[in-house]
Amino acid sequence: MSGDSNVRPVIIKRKKVVAGDGHHGGAWKVAYADFVTAMMAFFMLMWLLNATTEKQRKGIADYFSPTIAMARVSGGGSGALGGNSVFAENTLPRMGTGSTSLKPQADASDKASSTSGxxxxxxxxxxxxxxxxxxxxxxxxxxxxxxxxxxxxxxxxxxxxxxxxxxxxxxxxxxxxxxxxxxxxxxxxxxxxxxxxxxxxxxxxxxxxxxxxxxxxxxxxxxxxxxxxxxxxxxxxxxxxxxxxxxxxxxxxxxxxxxxxxxxxxxxxxxxxxxxx
Structure with missing residues (x-):
């Protein structure tokens, strides 16, 4: 009996090894954040189109239009999708989205003088x-x-x-x-x-x-x-x-x-x- 009492107990540890965490890594979080950001921008755009007047929308477009002249860029196509750049020198005034060095906007003083007249x-x-x-x-x-x-x-x-x-x-x-x-x-x-x-x-x-x-x-x-x-x-x-x-x-x-x-x-x-x- 004394011999049996001197035997040290055997402890077996089993580790559960899982390849990756339960959500297959954290890459999905980045994709989801990009999706939410895109949806927020989309609904913001829809709200702006509904809540603003034509004059206000033109003002917003003018804010984002370039202040320097840009070279006309064209692609190999033709027609409405012919590759014309929306920032081209002859495109901005035609689309009503801004002014360029060739076709500047009317001076504020001219508008003021017209109103006063x-x-x-x-x-x-x-x-x-x-x-x-x-x-x-x-x-x-x-x-x-x-x-x-x-x-x-x-x-x-x-x-x-x-x-x-x-x-x-x-x-x-x-x-x-x-x-x-x-x-x-x-x-x-x-x-x-x-x-x-x-x-x-x-x-x-x-x-x-x-x-x-x-x-x-x-x-x-x-x-x-x-x-x-x-x-x-x-x-x-x-x-x-x-x-x-x-x-x-x-x-x-x-x-x-x-x-x-x-x-x-x-x-x-x-x-x-x-x-x-």
Missing amino acids: EDADKAAEDESFEVVEDMLMGRSGESMVADELLEHIVTRVTDEGLVIELFETENARLFEGDSKPTALLKDLSRIIVEASYMVTNPIAVEAHTSAYPIVIAENPAWDVSAQRAAMFREQVISSGLESERVRRVTSYADKEPIRSNRMDIRNNRIEIVFLRE
């Missing part, structure tokens, strides 16, 4: 419109319109030009029946012609009517407004206005009322617009 023209037109308004409405102390006619005139300056509105009242109508002008409208047309001598702007004539009762089988508003617009054009021309200055004649029927009650007599009106040039 347009503002100056608009301001000059506004001043001439104010002169016409003052003479019509008597703001300068003298009016070319009698008091009984003045209550039928409203003026306003808009982006389109000077709008002179001639409207009816319960006691003074502009038309007899559908489109026959009254003496009041004839007097007002002569005033418009006299006012037109102060400016050279082209003129637009617009006719509006109040709404007709719903019980009518056929709504005559369109026909009536068209007849009134054409009639007023003939009236101002016969009063001395040059026919070439009438740029547009439009009928709106009862589609643009100025009173909440669409049947209000005040919606019966003729609008003369001195258009901006």
